[in-house]
Amino acid sequence: MVLNNIEELLERYENGETTLHEEQQLKDYFSQETVAPHLEVYKPMFAYFLQNQQEAYAKDLPLKPNRTFNYRWISAAAVVLIMLGIYLNQKPSKCEENLVGTFCEPQEAFNEVSKSLAMISNHFNKGVSTVNYLEEVNKGTGTLNYLNEIENSTRIIFKTNQ
Amino acid sequence: MTQKEFLNIVMPFKDKVFRLAKRLLVSTEEAEDATQEVLLKLWKNKTKIKAYKNVEAFSMTMTKNFCFDKLKSKQAQNLKIVHSNYEEKNTPLQKQVELNDSVDWVEKIIEELPEQQKLIIQLRDIEEYDFDEIAEMLNMKNTAVRVALSRARKTIRERLTNTHNYGIK
Numbered sequence: 466m467v468l469n470n471i472e473e474l475l476e477r478y479e480n481g482e483t484t485l486h487e488e489q490q491l492k493d494y495f496s497q498e499t500v501a502p503h504l505e506v507y508k509p510m511f512a513y514f515l516q517n518q519q520e521a522y523a524k525d526l527p528l529k530p531n532r533t534f535n536y537r538w539i540s541a542a543a544v545v546l547i548m549l550g551i552y553l554n555q556k557p558s559k560c561e562e563n564l565v566g567t568f569c570e571p572q573e574a575f576n577e578v579s580k581s582l583a584m585i586s587n588h589f590n591k592g593v594s595t596v597n598y599l600e601e602v603n604k605g606t607g608t609l610n611y612l613n614e615i616e617n618s619t620r621i622i623f624k625t626n627q
Numbered sequence: 628m629t630q631k632e633f634l635n636i637v638m639p640f641k642d643k644v645f646r647l648a649k650r651l652l653v654s655t656e657e658a659e660d661a662t663q664e665v666l667l668k669l670w671k672n673k674t675k676i677k678a679y680k681n682v683e684a685f686s687m688t689m690t691k692n693f694c695f696d697k698l699k700s701k702q703a704q705n706l707k708i709v710h711s712n713y714e715e716k717n718t719p720l721q722k723q724v725e726l727n728d729s730v731d732w733v734e735k736i737i738e739e740l741p742e743q744q745k746l747i748i749q750l751r752d753i754e755e756y757d758f759d760e761i762a763e764m765l766n767m768k769n770t771a772v773r774v775a776l777s778r779a780r781k782t783i784r785e786r787l788t789n790t791h792n793y794g795i796k
Contacts, residue, residue, distance in 0.1 A: 479784065481777035485755055506787045513733035514752045522645035524659045528630050528670055 468501055475507065628673045636676065637666055640683045643754050644690045650749040651694035653738065661697065665690050687764045691746060698742075729790065736786045737779075744779035751776055 471494055477483045478491060494500065495511035568574035644665055649658035665686060669676065679685045737748055743765070750761045751772075762769045 479777060479780050481773035481780070485757055488752070488755070506784065509729035509733050510783055510787060513730045513737075516730065517646065517753045520646055520649070521642045522659065522662050524663060526634075526663065526666055526670075528633070528667075 471501075471504065475504070628676065633670060633673055633676075636682055637669065637686075640686060641666060643683075644686055646753065647687060647690050647746070647749055648694050650737070650745055651691070651742065652697060657697070661690065661693055665693055681760075681763070684760055684764050687750070688766070691765065695742070729787070732787065732790055733783065736783050740779055740782060744775050744782070747772055747776045748779045748783075752780075 471491070474483060474487055474491055478488065483491070491507075492511050492515055495504075495508050496515060500508055568577060641662065645658055645662040648661040648665075649655060652658050652661060668689065669682075669686060676682060737745060740748065746765060747761060750756045750764065751758075756764070758769050758772055761767075761772050765772065767775075
């Protein structure tokens, strides 16, 4: 290859004006064993470029086939879970007999309630019956009315004295 | 889309994604992780893959953004000392000896370029994309790509000339 041509190419190369084809020519030229001594500097540069084109990616690619998870199913499952939870919560929880005043059987609870209500009315009646003694007082005051009779009779007596 | 179809699409450019990631992140392990991340993201969105005009360019853009994010989060964390690039930055003796090889100098010089120039050198001189593709990937104007590329190439040549002349190390 004509040296002039190479020098001209190099100048355009440094100005970023060469085509890819021309750059390939330069690479070819500088990969020769011998180059013009004053162009020796360029040799490592083009050698480096060529050498670096060879480097390859050696690692494996862990491509997992179609692991596109459908997130709609997660929401569906969540809804089912929530519904199930609510449903299970609504069922009466296990009855604890030992809690004070708690009964598991409705009949038993009813009996107990009516028993205590009867007791309340019993005591109430007792209270009311003691209040009945007040009638004796009324009776007493009723007998006091006889005093009026006495007054009547004394008035009659005094009348006769006048 | 089956795994096989997906791999057929991805295989041709997975190495390019890896090399681009490595250019930006430096460490091979991190570049591998980034590549895996990018490809898995593509796989996850495989239903949309047909809608992309240019899957390859799209992936390169994704890689670029991903790596920038990584670099940014690292800077924010300020964990320089436990940086996983630590060993590589610290250039062990072995590496220093190797650096005598001027090809490795090129790598070092490119590493010191600004991020955008790194990207463009990678995409143009190594992956050999044309300017329109690069402009699309980097969301830049065609002319801006050329200017940055020209700057990067000149910088590399100048630094190489310096090391050549002064015979560093």
